[in-house]
Amino acid sequence: MQKKEISYERNGVLKCLRLFITITLMATTLLTHAQCMRVHYNDGWTEQIDVTTVDSITFDENGQHLAPTIMLNNGLRMPAFGIGTYSLHGETCFNSVYTALKNGYRLIDTAYMYGNEEEVGRAVRQAVSDGICKREDVTVITKIYPGTQFANPEQAIQERIDRLNIGYVDIMLLHHPGDNDVKAYRAMEKQVEAGGIHSLGISCFYIDELKRFLPQVSIKPVLVQNEIHPYYQDTEVVDYIHSQGIVVQAWYPLGGRGYQTELLSDPVLKRIAEAHGKSLVQVILRWHYQRRVVAIPGSSNPAHIAENIDIFDFQLTDEEMADIVALNRNEKHDWY
Numbered sequence: 001m002q003k004k005e006i007s008y009e010r011n012g013v014l015k016c017l018r019l020f021i022t023i024t025l026m027a028t029t030l031l032t033h034a035q036c037m038r039v040h041y042n043d044g045w046t047e048q049i050d051v052t053t054v055d056s057i058t059f060d061e062n063g064q065h066l067a068p069t070i071m072l073n074n075g076l077r078m079p080a081f082g083i084g085t086y087s088l089h090g091e092t093c094f095n096s097v098y099t100a101l102k103n104g105y106r107l108i109d110t111a112y113m114y115g116n117e118e119e120v121g122r123a124v125r126q127a128v129s130d131g132i133c134k135r136e137d138v139t140v141i142t143k144i145y146p147g148t149q150f151a152n153p154e155q156a157i158q159e160r161i162d163r164l165n166i167g168y169v170d171i172m173l174l175h176h177p178g179d180n181d182v183k184a185y186r187a188m189e190k191q192v193e194a195g196g197i198h199s200l201g202i203s204c205f206y207i208d209e210l211k212r213f214l215p216q217v218s219i220k221p222v223l224v225q226n227e228i229h230p231y232y233q234d235t236e237v238v239d240y241i242h243s244q245g246i247v248v249q250a251w252y253p254l255g256g257r258g259y260q261t262e263l264l265s266d267p268v269l270k271r272i273a274e275a276h277g278k279s280l281v282q283v284i285l286r287w288h289y290q291r292r293v294v295a296i297p298g299s300s301n302p303a304h305i306a307e308n309i310d311i312f313d314f315q316l317t318d319e320e321m322a323d324i325v326a327l328n329r330n331e332k333h334d335w336y
């Protein structure tokens with residue numbers, strides 16, 4: 001009897017506890033939903049990118065910390081952070097991409113021009129066969145180049161698919177505007193219909209180029225990849241691209257190899273980094289992310305690769321964002 005009473009008491013406590021947990025969960029869901037609503041942009045950047053709060057950290061089934069994903073204007077999703085592979089070749093490139101995948105990266109940028117598509121594809125295949133990731137969770141971007149490739153785009157496109165050898169190309173870009181760019185893009189559109197490419201994008205297109213180009217194509221680019229860093233913020237162009245429902249991706253997000261001495265020792269960035277117990281580079285990458293720009297920093301250093309994706313557990317304040325905006329010098333680090 002005594003035992004039963006205790007058990008009833010326990011049941012009561014358990015019920016209260018369960019009710020408390022349920023109410024807390026419901027409140028959290030509602031709150032999260034409310035925050036999501038505030039950042040549900042109509043430009044391709046969806047609820048998973050919540051710039052108003054510290055992001056919930058997501059993990060895959062291997063326990064890897066993943067970057068949040070964004071929905072593209074064609075309904076497919078892409079990670080909001082990735083790795084670039086410009087100037088990486090051979091085993092250096094393979095190791096960078098494989099290490100990145102091991103560290104939770106799921107977005108990789110390459111190009112015909114980088115001469116490393118074979119290594120990138122090999123690293124993705126190896127990571128898939130090692131159980132690090134699934135092919136369908138990885139977004140691989142490559143690009144075709146003006147000149148002979150734009151003049152004979154079908155062959156150039158097929159070569160990219162074959163060189164990567166990962167079944168399909170997630171996103172293929174025109175590397176630059178140039179003669180025959182519309183013709184080349186239309187050939188990529190045909191390959192989307194055929195299933196060899198899932199999404200299309202363009203690179204080094206600014207407002208005048210976009211105004212000329214966009215009305216001439218049928219499939220809207222999902223992203224534009226341009227030079228962007230704290231010393232070259234290009235806000236007008238970023239806002240224009242967002243207004244077209246297109247994601248902006250930053251090349252040279254850390255200023256670019258060979259142009260980093262000043263940026264990576266900037267006193268304002270240093271002060272903000274110290275305030276958060278983060279590195280200066282993490283502050284730059286977090287700034288891109290909070291600005292709704294997808295950064296793809298290049299690195300062949302495993303410690304840097306791990307450091308760069310570790311930006312989803314802190315948040316820059318409005319004042320800190322404004323301090324970084326004030327660093328803009330319109331200082332382009334490359335010609336295109």
Ligand SMILES: NC(=O)c1ccc[n+]([C@@H]2O[C@H](COP(=O)([O-])OP(=O)(O)OC[C@H]3O[C@@H](n4cnc5c(N)ncnc54)[C@H](OP(=O)(O)O)[C@@H]3O)[C@@H](O)[C@H]2O)c1
Nearest residue numbers: 084085086109251252253254255256297298299300301304
């Ligand atoms: N579409 C285009 O026309 C275009 C043009 C240029 C680039 N891109 C793409 O954009 C990507 C990014 O550009 P990028 O690689 O040239 O320049 P970046 O990302 O601005 O800078 C890369 C440099 O930063 C260093 N770095 C990376 N993480 C670091 C860290 N945590 N601490 C200190 N240094 C760090 C790297 O050195 P370590 O190797 O030592 O880490 C490397 O020297 C390219 O890889 C490419 O995929 C596209």
